[in-house]
Amino acid sequence: MQTNLSESARTLPRADEAEQILRSCVHCGFCNATCPTYQILGNELDGPRGRIYLIKQLLEGEPVTQKTQLHLDRCLSCRNCETTCPSGVKYHALLDIGRAELERRVERPAAQKLLRDGLRRVVPRPAVFDTLLKTGRLFRPILPGALGRKIPKRSVAARPRPAARHERKVLMLEGCVQPSLSPNTNAAAARVLDKLGISVVDAARAACCGATDYHLNAQEAGLTRARRNIDAWWPAIEAGAEAIVQTASGCGAFVKEYGHLLRDDPQYAHKAQRVSALARDLVEVLAAEPLEALEAVRTPGASGKAGAQPARVAFHCPCTLQHAQKLGGAVEGVLQRLGFDLTAVPDAHLCCGSAGTYSITQPELAETLRNNKLDALESGKPDLIVTANIGCQTHLDGAGRTSVRHWIELVEDSLP
Structure with a gap:
């Protein structure tokens, strides 16, 4: 796709990356065939090809509005289009770049800003989220239907975890909301790994992976969380931890991007690459083990x-x-x-x-x-x-x- 970035866009930190991605798109439209929002809405601008055109216009200095923002907001970032694309277009990276620039250029309605800021203040903070969840469950019967349905009823209580006792050791990202919504998930993972001779070691200072902030267009805040996690994990990595295990695939996908997202950070580039190389979804660990045991x-x-x-x-x-x-x-x-x-x-x-x-x-x-x-x-x-x-x-x-x-x-x- 022929692209001519505006002088302003060329000053962006990821301008070269954006231009390269735009040029790799041959606008064939195969992506629309597997895009969930395009299938529902049937609007070219609610499919990957249309959104790529919108981002191209944005980066070439064309006028943009809240309508542009709506079409980009409607994208799920599911990356189904990347699986389908014959040209290998890195759509999710272009979307991140476009959304960040659009956030700077287009003022959001007050209600949207309040909602998104609220999510950023609640979701990445386990203690805050847990308190609000418990309060919501208490008052669920009297809440408006739409709000009440957002509060989960069911969860399986956590059972005890085994002590670290094996020579093989891994770290595990505990997550933000999972300890409250499904507290037994990580405990179950630790017990299964223990039966395979792998111990989970604690990294108390590790917290939110940063995806919530990053994908709500507070990208620097998301990268700050990534740096904190790298610092928290590094002593265990130096001590020989063989993997950083994620039981939530959303977190795992983002941790595996640390190396790319921090590649230009002189203090963290090397460590981020190492962390991404060690990141494993739980299934990757189990699949490599003798499950018959x-x-x-x-x-x-x-x-x-x-x-x-x-x-x-x-x-x-x-x-x-x-x-x-x-x-x-x-x-x-x-x-x-x-x-x-x-x-x-x-x-x-x-x-x-x-x-x-x-x-x-x-x-x-x-x-x-x-x-x-x-x-x-x-x-x-x-x-x-x-x-x-x-x-x-x-x-x-x-x-x-x-x-x-x-x-x-x-x-x-x-x-x-």
Whole structure:
């Protein structure tokens, strides 16, 4: 695509990267065929090709408005288009660059600013989020319906974690909202890893991965969180930790970007590259281990009960796992190795509508996408749906249909 950045755009820190991405697009339109928002809205500007044109106009100095912002806001950042694109266009990076510049040039309505600032002040802070969640659950019966439905009802209490006792050690990103919404997920992961001879060591100062800030266009705040995590993890990395494990694929996708996003930071470039190289989704760790040692017991029974497995399971593969991390099929492979009966899921490549904070900032589109995804997941009549990302888990489970849990809890429940 022929591109001529404006003089102002050429001063941006990532101007060369933006120009390179724009030039790599041959505007073939294959991306629209797999774009969830284009399929629903049918508007060229709500598909990747149209959004690329909007960003091109922005960076070439053309006038932009709140309408431009709306079309970019509606993007889920699911990266399905990148999986489809024959030219290898790095759409998500261009979108980040365009959104950041648009945020500087177009004033948001007060209500939007308040919502987005509120999300940034709550979601990355586990103590604040936990307090508000508990308060919301207490008052849920008297809250307006739309707000009340956003407050999850279900969670599985955390069970004790094993002490670090093995020579092999890994770090684990605890996450922001997962300790409150699904407190047993990381504990279950630690217990399964322990059975494989791998101990999880604590890095108390590690916190939010930075994705929430970054994708709400507070990009420097997101990178500041990334630097803090690098500092928190570095002593354990120097002591020989072999991986940084994420049980939330959304966090994992962002941590794997640290090296790229901080490549021009002289203090953190090398460390960020090392951290990204060590970042592993939980399934990457388990898939490389002799799972037969777990001696999983297939005992069909009611879902969600320790020691029993549901007869049929549907796996929802989050976009951040299949499109961002290119690990589509990995969890399914592990579950099948352990003897689980997986149902077929039509259109498994499409987003569920969670997409970080998208289900809050774009609730109508998110609900439509969720209903479509649940229809697909439930088409094989599973007893339980499992996934690999806390945002997807909470969003899908919030519909009150088939129960949704993290896949590692299913695995742990099956162990003797």
